[in-house]
Structure formats: C-alpha cells, structure tokens
Amino acid sequence: MVAVPDELRRTGFAATERRDAWWVAPLLQGTVLAVLITYANWAALQNANYRWGGYLSPLYSPLITISWLPLPPSLLILLPPVLFRATCYYYRKAYYRSYFLDPPACAVGELRGNRYRGETAFPLVLQNLHRYLFYITFLYLPFLWSDVVHATSFGGSFGVGIGTLVILANTTALTLYSFSCHSARHLIGGSLDCFSCSAGARARHAAWKGASVLNARHMLFAWVSFFTVCSADLYVRLVASGVIHDIRLL
C-alpha cells in the first residue's frame, strides 16, 4: 500500500482515503435505530393493550398499577433502561457516528467544531454514569424472568403459546445484553492486580473469560435485544387488542 503524502491528504468533513461504501453502515444503523426508538416511544405512551392473560409487554415490566400517576407508568419504568442504552458503549459509537457524524466512520473526517471536549465535560461526561445504570437495570432481570414464568400460565394451568416463546426470547436477549455489558465485565474481573493469587481471584478470572466471550458479541446482543423488546411488545399489543390470536402450542 502506498502512503499518501501529508500535503495531498484531504481534510475536513467526510474527507477520507477510503474507497469502500463507508457511509452505508452509519446510514443503516441510524435509520433502524430511529425506527426502533420511535416505536418504543409510541408504545410506551399508549398505556393500553400491554397485557393479555399471563403475557406482559417488556416495556411495562415490572408492572406498576398506581392509578394516580400523572404519566403512563411505562415512562417511569423505562427511564433507567433507556438511560442504560443511551450510555451503552456500543450505542454511543452508533449514534455518535450516525447522528453526530463524529466521526461518521473510521478514518473519515468528522463534523466537529473547535470546542470539542469529548466525554470529559458536561453533558457527555454523564456517559460515565453507565456503570451505575447497569447496577439499576440489572435488578429488572428477575422481574423479566418472572414474566416468562407468568407467560406459561393460562387460566391457572401450565401452557406454552407463541407469546410465551416471544417473551422468553426477549428476556434471554436482554439477559445476554446485560451480561455482555462492559461494566459487567469490569465488575466481574476488574480491580484485580493478580488473577492467580487466590482461589477467589482464579474464580473471577474464569468468570471474566466467560464475560469476555459475551462482551465480544455485545453489538449483536444490543441489536437483537432492542428488536426483541419491540417485537414482544408488538406481539402482546396485537393479541391484547384482538388483531391476532395467540397460538397455544402446549
């Protein structure tokens, strides 16, 4: 490969030596993300058709049934998960590229003023709250797994419907998304100077290696779990509103 002399290098927004279609990924991910965010916001504001039998939409879990709340309870429920996703290392990369064009892709000139301070000053310094949001949203997982159990209850007897599988798939995806988080990996194996110095440290090292395998697929889990959250809500919504009928498999 021939190096490009400094004086011939193009600079400025979107300047690049890349020959591939680098703009496809940010365009695609920005579009899909916008569709999913729009759907989730719309569904969270409906405050209806989020429950059918033992099925509960993940956007309304854990279930809050306080009638005097001035806002749909989903807005309260979703605040920590939304902030968790907004500060996620993967989503940061995605929306910095797609929406802020900062940079739009690797080795492509960014759209940036000369007052750039990265994530060291307000408001982006708040991205550092991610680890605390991980602790909070981790508490949602037991509720989501109890939703899976409830989704196997049909009038008091055990059963499995398409909705059970949809809710199970979503909870599995959200669990993988949480366990593959960079903060989870740090919690499991971070702040250790020696991985082999004690039985406890060796156990943490083994767990950290497992977390690292998941972490390498974090982008995949980020997308799949966002799709499954919206799909599970849509399925419950369509069944609850009578548009489709749930098919009982067992």
Ligand code: FES
């Ligand atoms: S880095 Fe993505 S959820 Fe923590």
